[in-house]
Amino acid sequence: MPDGEPPVTPDHPPQAAPAPAAILHGLQGRDCPVCGTSERGAAPFLSASIDPARIGTLSFASRKPPEYMSFRLVRCRTCETVFAAEAPSAEALAQAYRDAGYDSAEEARYAARTYAEALAPRLSPEHRRGTALEIGAGSGVFLQELLDLGVTEVVGIEPSHEAVAAAPAALRPHLRIGVFEPGQHRPGSLSLVCCFQTLEHVPDPRALTRAAFDLLQPGGLIAFVTHDYQAPLNRMLGRRSPIIDIEHMQLFCPASLRRLLGDAGFGEIGIAAIRNRYPLRYWLRLLPLPGPIKPASLAAAEALGLGQRSLGLNVGNLLSVARKPG
Template sequence: MSHAMVRCRVCDLAYVDRAPSQATLAASYHEADYDSADEAEDAADAYARAIAPVLETLKGRGAALEIGTGTGAFLERLQKAGFQELVGVEPSPAAIAAAPAHRKPWIREGIFVEQDFAPGSFDLICCFMTLEHVRDPGALVASARRLLKPGGVFVSVTHDRRAWLNRLLGCRSPIVDIEHMQLFSDESAKGLLARNGYVEVGGASFRNAYSPSYWLRLVPMPDRLKSNLTAALRGTWLDRRKLAANVGNFMSWGFRPH
């Protein structure tokens, strides 16, 4: 359930060198089911904690765009952080349908297209767990830079394939997935931004907190055993506790030059 990948010896990116067409990818996400609404809230909380130091250096909090917004959970965190205009782009109708009613006006269904927005119109553009899914991440981050105001920031979250857990699991890691067109390391994630004209590029790993039943979904084990254990956990007092761990998610950022 994964594509064959090669590794760039220059930038350390692992990527599919014979990727499906953009139309095929768009159709796949249009048809996909969505069953991660609860986990999206937990992920949004983790992203909000991780991005806080970056936002402290940002002068304006006017407009924010999230590429691959899902249910718009993180947009709501940005609203609480003081952003005045919120826009999310999401290709999955099922994810949008799972969004609370008050978030749906923020979300546009479809694939991100630069021409849908005015140049220099956003203070913040974020793209969480989405760069792995697109055919050309370089084109996406270059488009984002043109849409940012001078001094605006682009922030992404990607899987770090060189994190200890992913190296330990190898091909059994959940990041090795049929939907992933490339897998980043911390080096390749920051390098992507630097090569596309961003300045003050930085990055950091962070911890996610999820319920035990969700963590269990990611563990490589026989399906029947996993299903039985997950069913036994759901709804119990133990499953209501959030377990925090650093599992190799990496946040990178870069600013559009003044």
């Protein structure tokens, strides 16, 4: 956290920490979460790599030092989605995110600015006059970007108490703690649904996308930011890519995103790589550097005053925007 910012005080009583590895009990077999093809028809992608002793409260936080752990990942031969063949139940995941730590205030602000600049050209006056919903809103920094873009009403859903506690006071009324429950919104009432760096984490991305379609008014937009497992950097890094993460239930590529959005009824699907702009210290933290080189690089960057200098890179993230017909 930058100097001069007040420490965040959570506004909920501390809870007993759950057994760290509780998430690993009762894993359930899954079929492709995008097209429904049986797991038996999927190709091996990456074997499981889980160290129960290393699962902590940050394992399910949005941004953290990479741990390179994963469930057994397979690749759907029909739609190209990579997915965890065995995964925690929806309830276990909701619990893990409820208790997740939150340490990403500065990075979240940079990410929100990147996404707002990329999305702005697609927003018509009708979209701005309506209500936007963000699924996985963290501390609400992107909601603020939407308000700054002239969106009339914004609503954010976020499971982590700590993330919501970190929200600026003015944004708190727009945030609801919990997971996305379509029944809490009126069908046809939204002009925009955003789900950024969250779609990999949800137990059922197909249900989420279909529900978003129903909640949008005709002409409304859906916007996803996801990793692209087929991007050159992620292919090169393999298991040492930050996208290999125990909290990722699925990984997407342009083909699987097109399938997900098209099957839900969306049209005018646009999928493009985005350049993420982050401080140098964030990029260094993500790099798969061996042993003491990483802390040494970070210390050197800070000593030279470069740690907060921002740098825009294409690291294999995709912005997908699609429109509900009508």
